[in-house]
Amino acid sequence: MSDRSPAFYLTILLGGLVFGFGLAYSHMARPEVVLNFLQFEDFGLLFVMGGASVVTAITFAFATNVLDRAPLTGTDYVRRMKSFDRNVLVGGVIFGAGWGISGICPGAAYASVGIGNITILWAIAGMFAGAYIQGRLRSRTADSDAGPATAD
Amino acid sequence: MIGAELFPNGIARYAIGGAFVGGGVAIIYLATGIIAGASTFLESTLSYVSKVPRFNRGPYVLTRDWRVVFTIGIVLGAAVYAVFWQGGAWTTEVQWWRLLGGGVLVGIGTRLGKGCTSGHGVCGVGSLSQTSIVNVATFMAVAIGTAQLVQALGVMP
Numbered sequence: 001m002s003d004r005s006p007a008f009y010l011t012i013l014l015g016g017l018v019f020g021f022g023l024a025y026s027h028m029a030r031p032e033v034v035l036n037f038l039q040f041e042d043f044g045l046l047f048v049m050g051g052a053s054v055v056t057a058i059t060f061a062f063a064t065n066v067l068d069r070a071p072l073t074g075t076d077y078v079r080r081m082k083s084f085d086r087n088v089l090v091g092g093v094i095f096g097a098g099w100g101i102s103g104i105c106p107g108a109a110y111a112s113v114g115i116g117n118i119t120i121l122w123a124i125a126g127m128f129a130g131a132y133i134q135g136r137l138r139s140r141t142a143d144s145d146a147g148p149a150t151a152d
Numbered sequence: 153m154i155g156a157e158l159f160p161n162g163i164a165r166y167a168i169g170g171a172f173v174g175g176g177v178a179i180i181y182l183a184t185g186i187i188a189g190a191s192t193f194l195e196s197t198l199s200y201v202s203k204v205p206r207f208n209r210g211p212y213v214l215t216r217d218w219r220v221v222f223t224i225g226i227v228l229g230a231a232v233y234a235v236f237w238q239g240g241a242w243t244t245e246v247q248w249w250r251l252l253g254g255g256v257l258v259g260i261g262t263r264l265g266k267g268c269t270s271g272h273g274v275c276g277v278g279s280l281s282q283t284s285i286v287n288v289a290t291f292m293a294v295a296i297g298t299a300q301l302v303q304a305l306g307v308m309p
Contacts, residue, residue: 004218011183012218016225019176019188019270023226024233026169027161031246032309038299043158047166048173049273055174056278059181070185079279080187082266088283091265092290094257099291100298102254103246105269106262107173107190109255110223114230116241122248123255130259131194135206 008072022052023111030112031103031120038100098130176229177275180222187279189271190226191262193219245309250302261291 026048027033037045063077070077082088099105104112104123112120155163180188196216199207234241244251262268265287267276276284 008184009218009221012180012186012188012221013225013228015176015180015183015188016222017176017229017232018172018179019222020226020229020231021233022169022172022174022176022229024169024230025172025237026166028166028169029230030242031244031251035246035299035303035309038296039303040296040300042160044161044163044166047163048170049269049277051167051170052174052177052274053277055171056177056181056274057280059174059178060278063182063185067182070181071183073184073186075185077181077185079281080271080275080284081279081281082272082276082283084283084286087264088266088287089290091261091263092287093261093294095261095265095268096291096294097298098254098257098259098261099269100254100295101302102251102258103299104251104254105190105258106194107226107268107270110190110193110226111230112244114227114232115234115238116231117243118241119244119246119248120251122251123258126252126255126257127191127194127259127262128198130256130261131191131263132198132202132204132259133256134260134263135195135198135202135204139204139206 005072011072019107020111020114022048023108024115028111029108029115029117031123034099034103034105034108038103102126173270174274174278176225177270177278186218187271187275188222189267189275190223191268191271193223194259195263247307247309250307265291 023029028048036042060079102123109120109123180186195207196212196219199212199216272284272287
């Protein structure tokens, strides 16, 4: 990490800037807009995820098929492939319930700070608390994995 | 206008914003090969202050610095919009307990489910990952049901 170049961090910062600008421009950084979508009052939000996915799909396809290695890190281009297990479903259900209650997800919450929405700090505090709770519980589960099977 | 009921605010704002979101991912990916999601930041940042083993795994500790930089970028990029387009600060009317309680569930769910709206929704779907597509379909269906239930219970906003 400390051997990363200034160019690496500047690129990450630039990518974050564009990403955050998009979340603000699309209004997805506003919980009301997400809730309006989930309540079937404005389906425009589909075009945020859709538009973003089209751009990433083209980028991933181009890089994995045409390009060799990433210039700043020398690593191969790969797609985002996570293994499937029960947690993907359970996590999706819990995440969906939280998104439906609050209208906010992690990236949009950070962007919401940027548009001056100080109230969103409630959600960010909640997200850190939730991440901490699952980390504590799963670290305990992992410790006990060596012993007799436990019901999680 | 056709679609005015489905899209009372048009689609340009959403599609253009979405393209920028994808563009931010693309810039980082093309230069570094890294697929940047937003929610790992929650756990990797906890490794600075917590000794809990899960937060101090190699993949988190090795990436926590740039994830902080990425998140700072997100905040600043949104601030650029606020200054030049929005004309100042905007604050939500959604009640604090919804943000806090929903946030806790989002924090648990995104880490248990291996990703969020950006990791699974944008990057995973863009990778045509079946795991991500199943996760997105799951959280979308549950979120729609939850939001409409909360609305039906008369919580505004």
